[in-house]
Every structure is written in C-alpha cells, then in structure tokens.
Amino acid sequence: MNVTRRQFLQHSVTTAAALAAGCTTTARKPVYEISLAEWSLHQELFGKKMTHLEFPRVARQEFGIGAIELVNQFMMQQAADTTFLREFKSRADGEGVKILLIMCDGEGSLGDPDPAKRRQAVLNHHKWADAARYFGGHSIRVNAATGNVGTYQEQQDRAAEGLSELSDYCARLGLNCIVENHGGLSSNGEWLAGVMRKVGKSNCGTLPDFGNFQIQTGEWYDRYLGVSQLMPFAKAVSAKSNNFDAAGNCVETDYARMMKIVVGAGYHGFVGIEYEGEVLGEREGILATKRLLERVRSEMA
Secondary structure: OOOOHHHHHHHHHHHHHHHHHHHHHHHHOOOOEEEEEHHHHHHHHHOOOOOHHHHHHHHHHHHOOOEEEEEHHHOOOOOOOHHHHHHHHHHHHHHOOEEEEEEOOOOOOOOOOOHHHHHHHHHHHHHHHHHHHHHOOOEEEEOOOOOOOOOHHHHHHHHHHHHHHHHHHHHHOOOEEEEEOOOHHHHOHHHHHHHHHHHOOOOEEEEOEOOOOEEEOOEEOOHHHHHHHHHHHEOOEEEEEOOEOOOOOEOOOOHHHHHHHHHHOOOOOEEEEEEOOOOOOHHHHHHHHHHHHHHHHHHHO
16 A cells, blocks of 8 residues: 555654653653652661651651651550641651551451450551551551461461451551561461452452561571462562662562562552661661662663
C-alpha cells in the first residue's frame, strides 16, 4: 500500500504524541514508591539521640522521604494519648509526610495456645488500630506468633483465628491487619500464606520482609521463595538491608531479583527501607538502601 507524505507525517505526529504521553505517565507513576520504617533508626531512638516526635522531620529533611512506618515500641505509653497523637500528626502533616502504618510488637501472641491469652492479645491491638486510623494510615502490622506449641496445622489454625478476629475490628475502622514474616513458623512462607488463605478476609494480608526468614537457629527459609509466596497477599513491603558491597549492592539480598518478584506480583505501592546493619551508621545505611532502591527502580522503569 502506498503511503502519502501527508499520511506519513500524520502518523509520525500521532506516534510521537503517544510516546510522549506514555513517558509522562511513567514519570508520574513510579514502578514503586519508597518509605522509611522507623526501626531503621532504633539505635538512635533507644539511645535518646532523637525522639519519636522528630521522626517525620528527619524522614523528610534528611532523607527526602515523604512516607513513614511507625513502630509502637517508641510510643508504647502514648497509644491513647490524644495530645501526643495530635502533636505527632501535626508534625507529620507539617512536613508533608504520610503515616502509612504502625508496626505492633509486645502485645501478646495472636496464635497463643491459651484461648484467653489469644483473645487478650486481640484486644491489646485495638488501641494501635485506633491510633493508625487517627493518623490516616492504611494498616497495623502484627505478628502471627503461636508460642511454637502444637502441630504445623494447629498453629496455623490458632494464628488464623486470632488474625481473623483482629481483622474484623480493623475492617470497622477501614484498616488492614497485615502480618510480617518475623520468626518461628511465620518465617516459613508456605505456612504464612496458608494462614492468609484460612483467614480469607480482604483486609488481612502480609508485609513481606526481605530478611526475616530465620525460622530458628540454623534454619533459614529461602527468602526469594518466601517473598514470592507472600506477595499475593501483600499490602506493604519491607526492604531489609544490613551490609553493602563496594558497588552499593546489598550483600544479603539481590535487590534486582527481589524487586522483580515484588513488582511481578502486581505490587506498585510503598517499599519501606528497614536498615539493620552495624558497619554503616544508621543514617548512612538508610541512604545506601534508598540509593539502591532508586537505582533498581530506574533500571526497571
């Protein structure tokens, strides 16, 4: 078929416009976004070198990060302190920082073999769900601890029972109840994915952590397999890092490989920096992890 000069020019203009539009859309919507988990600064916080109230400012002004994940250990006595919560939210809003979620520890085992203790653990988490709702977050992160009592199946059933009950409470607040692989059977990706299927609630999901796959001393679950098994339920992702080589790559985790698993599962939300190393200082480690995530994101885009 012969193509006239006018048709050729019209086609070229249309194609260029479409490509330009595509590039603009990609620039506005990154493959994934980057947030900062408060645990990355746990040494400074426990050492009183900074306070919990300073976290939003540090995230924005020192790291250029506009979304944060809180840890309840740094506000353990303030869950229901409306004055404190208001002050923290005001500071975050003033910095233009989103509060995504609260990581909850120390509130009992949601899969405890004692039904009364299991129920109490659920109730203990309510105040954190209330705080997360006040902050405008999307989730509380909890643990599927079972006390390592009972069979594989029995521990799944108990964890699912506690999570199901807590998820119902979270649903009434418009929140997700999400579980991190965090030791014991929860670090077995197949086991935790099975718990998610047993709960079967849309607001109960996972927070896959790249590094927390030690089931017990000397026993590790494959991190790439584990993340791939947890990603279908993921509502947040934790980019754990400890050490870096001379090229700026994480020694423990191949980030390019891991982020292909994350994005390949259809996840394009926030990936939270969680630096736990000791060779680099905490702030250096956060920046190193951020640079790595940005580089991998650029390569993927």
